[in-house]
Amino acid sequence: MKNLKNSFLFLFLIVFSFEALAQQDSLSIYRSKFLTPKSESDLTEAYSFFKHYHSQSLQKKDTAAIIYALSCLSQIELKWGGNYESEDLATQALELVDEAKDLRNREAVLTSIYNHLGKLYRRKVNMEKGLDAYDKALTYAASSRDSATILNNISTIYKDEKYFIKSQEVLLKALEVVKRSNDTVSLALILDNLGFAKFNINPKAGKQELDRALELRKGLDKFDALLPSYLNLGRYFAKNNKIEVAKNYLQMADSLARKTKNKDYRINTLGELVLLEGDDLDKEYVRLSEEVRLFNQRKDNKNAYLKYNTKRQERIAEMKELEAEKANERSLLFQILSIFVLLISIIGYFLYRERNKKKLVENVIQTEGRISKTVHDVIANDIYQIMTKLQIEKNSKAEILDDLDVVYNKARDISRNNFVIDDSIEYSEIIGDLLKSYESMELRLITNGLKKIDWSRLTIHKRNMLYRVLKELLTNMTKYSKASLVTIVFEEKGNGVFIKYKDNGVGCDFVKKNGLVNAENRIKSVGGTITFESEPNNGFLCKIKL
The missing domain is CATH 3.30.565.10 (Histidine kinase-like ATPase, C-terminal domain)
Structure with a gap:
């Protein structure tokens, strides 16, 4: 069952290709430390590793690695009971996935993150958000195994709320899907949960599915896989008042739980045994303990939210303060640049003005030269010819006047061509x-x-x-x-x-x-x-x- 729960994280890991084999080994080692911790220090070591890996990935701007690190940190936080910290990290990963449209195997990444969020919201006893997260995971699931596992997870939320008919409907869909894959682990899990849902609807139903699940798990050659089958068969026979048979299965489950040091299963099996063997006071104690557990879970969630929200507000305040400092630095830099641009503009203006003055002087000189040449070529030559004619007595006065009129018109044309308005x-x-x-x-x-x-x-x-x-x-x-x-x-x-x-x-x-x-x-x-x-x-x- 543990292998099945971890299947999405494994799929998530193989999405990414890493630069060096040593790094791959480290990722695999520390991944195992938080998936199946063998000591209290394993989670702490794994958290430190992935925190450092996250920082390195940020420096390299490796989006895929950042998303993977955030996902691992989120799952470690969930194991520590930091529900809201876990949610925050998973949400950061989702935002990065949304931005990285070209992310390789994007659908597989989204499937993994949303599946994790579904588990998180189930832990927080938030049925609506849990179902929404699982539904989103289901839309991105690419394989039959993934789809079947997500459907099974959806059924567990209905089971927690004792909506057994709805749980059975979802599990029947999962059963049809898992049959398309060669996945014995998933098939056994779905059959076991289906049998549980059925006998909670009708005490006589579900035995066939429970027996089939047990048979499949025995063939896996993993003795800890038998735990959920023994527990559910004990519950089935207790439901049908076959106390001795029920006790036998529950005791087998308790024996395995002791060997594997699985405290969660020990609590479940001992609780069921107390309900079978204990007196009314013991039974009332078990029922009250379960109610108190759920009550405390909801209370812890609220307290955790207040604690998380306070930290979040502090973090936001720090970010705003840092942003204000950066804004001041940008403002100072902008002022310096503005002064620099202003100085350059002033220098440029004076250079441009001097250049234009020089150009204007050159244009005036050219214009004066052109006018001078025109006056010389057109007017001076004509006047010289008239002067020559005046020296020859035979030229009549009328002819001289005509020549002068021509010269006048030419002079007038030159004047108009170079005319400047007199205001x-x-x-x-x-x-x-x-x-x-x-x-x-x-x-x-x-x-x-x-x-x-x-x-x-x-x-x-x-x-x-x-x-x-x-x-x-x-x-x-x-x-x-x-x-x-x-x-x-x-x-x-x-x-x-x-x-x-x-x-x-x-x-x-x-x-x-x-x-x-x-x-x-x-x-x-x-x-x-x-x-x-x-x-x-x-x-x-x-x-x-x-």
Whole structure:
């Protein structure tokens, strides 16, 4: 029976592969110490070993080993009577299993832990939670042997509560399941428990199952396996008032219990013998002792819970204190990092500003050089040619004036190309002058809403960009569209200014050329938007928002 009870832990052990054979030997040795302790020190030694093994596994971040260590510690605590400590350790193991979705043989691990929790809740006389734990274990059970064992364990909870009919129903299911496996130990256990349930429902029933269980156990060649069979047969014959036969079986059970030093079975067999042989006072003593035992068990559970809960609260307080210290350390580290980032940002800002200043100076120098070159190439050369013509008397005054007019227009174009908004002049007038410069006999340009806009709401930089974009659009129109009519509508909506440009030119399959790309980049640089629409023979449309 002990081998059967330990079957899940053995299955749980083989789930894991360990790095070294020596470690495997140690695990096996200390596992045996708490499963079948031979001295009072065995449990203590096993606990110390698995506590150390748990710490090592945490350092290695070996989740499987951590779960196994927690499971072993939980079972040792249960043997010590630390029900709530055992439950806490088993719960920690379950949480780790839930997190480790890729854990090898995860179902077997869950089966083992929930089966252990079922035993724990049975010890705590908590029928509801015990049945729930066993039901969960049953859902994960992979073999017939596991399923049969769990069903048998479920039946023991009903037996404890004297729900013998329900216990029999579950055992009949277990019997059908165990027949599919070649497991004599499990079959004998289930038959023995089934016989017990049956004769508690009907005193004449169950003998066949009890005899079959005894026969199977005799074939196991393990004399301690006969203990439960002798005890239950004694109870059966006592139930049927066959006192001498009952005493014979109970005495055989007591003899085996003495040989194996099994105190639990000795208490059970002596209790049954007292009920058979003792007087009324002895019998009343046994019954009261059992009631007191159950009462004390429930009381111990409550006291253990209070003790465990107090320790748990202390542990939570310590964890909160430790977390507060860590939070303070993190806060200090964050402050240091913040100061460091701030210093880096300040240094970066000044470096960036200096770099931009340098770049701005370079751009000014380049711009001045470009303007200087343009003035020299375009204006100076033309003026020199006019001066040469003036030296030749045959050149007429009208011809000289025409040449000067050409030079003036070129100078005006250079000025517009490098124009910077003068904030002292009304922006609507500046835009108006720009638009008028493009009007001609062949082109009519109509504006609407230009003077209704509060241009001061736009920064000087945005106004400069809009001036250049409108110039780009009009220049493109002059070069490519062959338009005879251009309309530009200015409108103020909410916090924005909207400009709609449209011409009746030839249009195109829309491809952005350099001018339009420049216009788009300029508007985007000031946080505005610009869109273009054009089709062959259907004009050109541009919408701007600032």
